[in-house]
Amino acid sequence: MEEPVPIAEIANLDLDVQEDDDIVDPWNVASKSDTGIDYEKLIKRFGCSKVDDELIARFEKVTGKPAHHLLKRGIFFSHRDMHSILNIVEAGKQFYLYTGRGPSSDSMHLGHLIPFLFTKWLQEVFDVPLVIQLTDDEKAFWKDMTVETSMKMAFDNAKDIVAVGFDLEKTFIFNDLTYIGQCPEFYRNMVRIQKCVTFNQVKGIFGFGDSDVIGKITFPSIQAAPAFSTSFPAIFNDKKLPVLIPCAIDQDPYFRMTRDVSARLKFPKPALLHSSFLPALQGAQTKMSASDVNASIFLNDTAKQIKNKINKHAFSGGQPTVEEHRLKGGNPDIDISYQYLKFFLEDDEKLADIRQRYISGEMLTGELKKAAIDCISPIITEYQERRAKVTDDVLKQYMTIRKLKFDYK
Ligand code: TRP
Numbered sequence: 001m002e003e004p005v006p007i008a009e010i011a012n013l014d015l016d017v018q019e020d021d022d023i024v025d026p027w028n029v030a031s032k033s034d035t036g037i038d039y040e041k042l043i044k045r046f047g048c049s050k051v052d053d054e055l056i057a058r059f060e061k062v063t064g065k066p067a068h069h070l071l072k073r074g075i076f077f078s079h080r081d082m083h084s085i086l087n088i089v090e091a092g093k094q095f096y097l098y099t100g101r102g103p104s105s106d107s108m109h110l111g112h113l114i115p116f117l118f119t120k121w122l123q124e125v126f127d128v129p130l131v132i133q134l135t136d137d138e139k140a141f142w143k144d145m146t147v148e149t150s151m152k153m154a155f156d157n158a159k160d161i162v163a164v165g166f167d168l169e170k171t172f173i174f175n176d177l178t179y180i181g182q183c184p185e186f187y188r189n190m191v192r193i194q195k196c197v198t199f200n201q202v203k204g205i206f207g208f209g210d211s212d213v214i215g216k217i218t219f220p221s222i223q224a225a226p227a228f229s230t231s232f233p234a235i236f237n238d239k240k241l242p243v244l245i246p247c248a249i250d251q252d253p254y255f256r257m258t259r260d261v262s263a264r265l266k267f268p269k270p271a272l273l274h275s276s277f278l279p280a281l282q283g284a285q286t287k288m289s290a291s292d293v294n295a296s297i298f299l300n301d302t303a304k305q306i307k308n309k310i311n312k313h314a315f316s317g318g319q320p321t322v323e324e325h326r327l328k329g330g331n332p333d334i335d336i337s338y339q340y341l342k343f344f345l346e347d348d349e350k351l352a353d354i355r356q357r358y359i360s361g362e363m364l365t366g367e368l369k370k371a372a373i374d375c376i377s378p379i380i381t382e383y384q385e386r387r388a389k390v391t392d393d394v395l396k397q398y399m400t401i402r403k404l405k406f407d408y409k
Helices: 039-046 053-063 082-090 110-126 136-142 147-162 176-182 184-196 199-206 214-227 249-264 303-313 322-328 336-344 348-360 365-388 392-399
Strands: 076-080 096-101 130-134 171-175 243-248 271-275 283-287
Touching: 039 076, 039 249, 053 082, 076 249, 082 271, 096 110, 096 214, 110 243, 110 271, 110 336, 110 365, 130 147, 130 214, 136 147, 136 176, 136 214, 147 171, 147 176, 147 392, 171 176, 171 392, 176 184, 184 214, 184 249, 199 214, 199 249, 214 249, 243 249, 249 271, 283 336, 303 365, 336 348, 336 365, 348 365
Parallel strands: 096 130, 096 243, 130 171, 243 271
Antiparallel strands: 076 271
């Protein structure tokens, strides 16, 4: 007999949002402040934990590697149960990684790259399997998009993801509209999850209403299912393994629900590592968005486009005149070029030097913009070289249902 859902964690999901609070949910991210989302406040609201110095030190100790700059600089700023994952590793036990993407435009942008770059690093330091879900069904429900179009976008985006450099022997990429029909175990887990969550609960978590299409109402079970290893029998047999999910913080509602359901399905609660958002070119009030060409740097932009976009649109924390700037200095915390360097410039010393010189007024906005362009352009060029090699055939290998290089008995 299955028992009723313990609703403790779900009861917390109906968040008490105040009028001035930042908006962060799977569909909207916005802040009224120049410095962007108040992530400290979000940790309190969501009830997750801060990635603190102690956790970073443990990361380094357990992996024997220096922490990734995205972790050290507080860009992956929050977590749930990350210590449990490190305990598992210390005990010589296994876990796997799960992340995903809702295909939304022909090309991904720089912001989309963040969780994937970090996931790649996690996969390397922990040497574990990774499953990547492309929620083409989600986009068909939410956007004015046919099933065929969303599938096509899923395949295009999957190529963009492969180009990040994931190891074929350790990575399985799937799109819902194909995989769910091929894998009854996945569908069975969906049904198990659907049995555990009421309409009232998803209303509270996601704000669904009476006029939302019914596909939306069940969709959270589809994003939850990959957090249960039995949804991938080809990889894990029927072994129940813990999972770590790196994702942007806006995806947390899905996984609060998943964590609540996991006890009922007799699985460990999924652990999470949450990232903040790469700000839009115009400023930190909004995140980079695929639907706004001028707000975003796309992975298929040319070097010239990148240069123009940063020079023309990147919000500056500098002063209106050179004289004033020399006198008062700039503010890197609202300056978008600086923010991009924080995300992409790996060298800590160089970054600290730029910060100091900008604050003192020695470095001008134009020079800071140039530093951002010089940092991002080669990253994108190298990425584009890898992307050019991802043929249909290469993609097919990643998306084929198969055993990975790990054995589970
Ligand atoms: N809903 C996510 C999006 O719109 C896609 C997604 C599915 C995802 N599964 C995930 C993201 C797991 C992070 C982790 O982008």
